[in-house]
Amino acid sequence: xxxxxxxxxxxxxxxxxxxxxxxxxxxxxxxxxxxxxxxxxxxxxxxxxxxxxxxxxxxxxxxxxxxxxxxxxxxxxxxxxxxxxxxxxxxxxxxxxxxxxxxxxxxxxxxxxxxxxxxxxxxxxxxxxxxxx
Numbered sequence: 001x002x003x004x005x006x007x008x009x010x011x012x013x014x015x016x017x018x019x020x021x022x023x024x025x026x027x028x029x030x031x032x033x034x035x036x037x038x039x040x041x042x043x044x045x046x047x048x049x050x051x052x053x054x055x056x057x058x059x060x061x062x063x064x065x066x067x068x069x070x071x072x073x074x075x076x077x078x079x080x081x082x083x084x085x086x087x088x089x090x091x092x093x094x095x096x097x098x099x100x101x102x103x104x105x106x107x108x109x110x111x112x113x114x115x116x117x118x119x120x121x122x123x124x125x126x127x128x129x130x131x132x133x
Contacts, residue, residue, distance in 0.1 A: 052126035053105035054083075054095040057116040059088075066092030076115055081108060098126035 029112045057073055060066040062114055073083035073096050081097035096112055096119070099105035105121045 048128055049125040049127040050100070051125065053097075053099040053102055053121050054084075054124045055099075055105060055109055055112050055119050056092050056124065057095050057112065057123045058095055059091040059093040061091055063092055066094055068096045075113060081112075095122075095124070096105045097109070100126070 011083060029085065040073050058066075058069055061090050070083055070085045073094055077083060077096050083094065086095065097105065097108055099108065102121065109121055
C-alpha cells in the first residue's frame with residue numbers, strides 16, 4: 001500500500017509540474033485548421049446579417065440576361081434602394097433594396113412594380129449596418 005501511495009505522489013508531482021510549465025504541443029491535421037478558419041469566417045459574416053426583406057425583380061438562367069436586368073435596376077433604383085445579383089444554383093436572381101420590415105418593403109414595391117411588374121417581396125438576410133431604403 002505504501003508503494004502505491006509513493007507512486008501516486010510521484011505521478012501527481014509530475015502532472016502538477018507539467019501543468020505549471022505550460023508546454024503543450026497540439027498535433028492536428030491541417031484540414032482541421034482550415035475547417036476552423038472557415039467556421040470562424042462564416043460566423044463573422046453571419047453576425048453582420050439579419051433577417052429582412054428584398055424585392056426580387058426576377059431570376060434568370062442566363063448570366064448575360066441577369067446582368068442586363070441588374071444594370072437596368074441599378075439605373076432606375078440604384079441610388080435609392082440599391083440592386084444586387086445573387087447566384088442561387090441554377091439561377092441568377094436580381095434583387096432591389098434591403099428592408100428591415102415588410103412594411104418598408106411593401107412601401108417600395110409599388111414603385112418597383114411600375115418598372116418590373118413581376119417583382120415581389122421575399123424574405124432574405126440583409127446587412128445589419130445598412131440604412132433602411
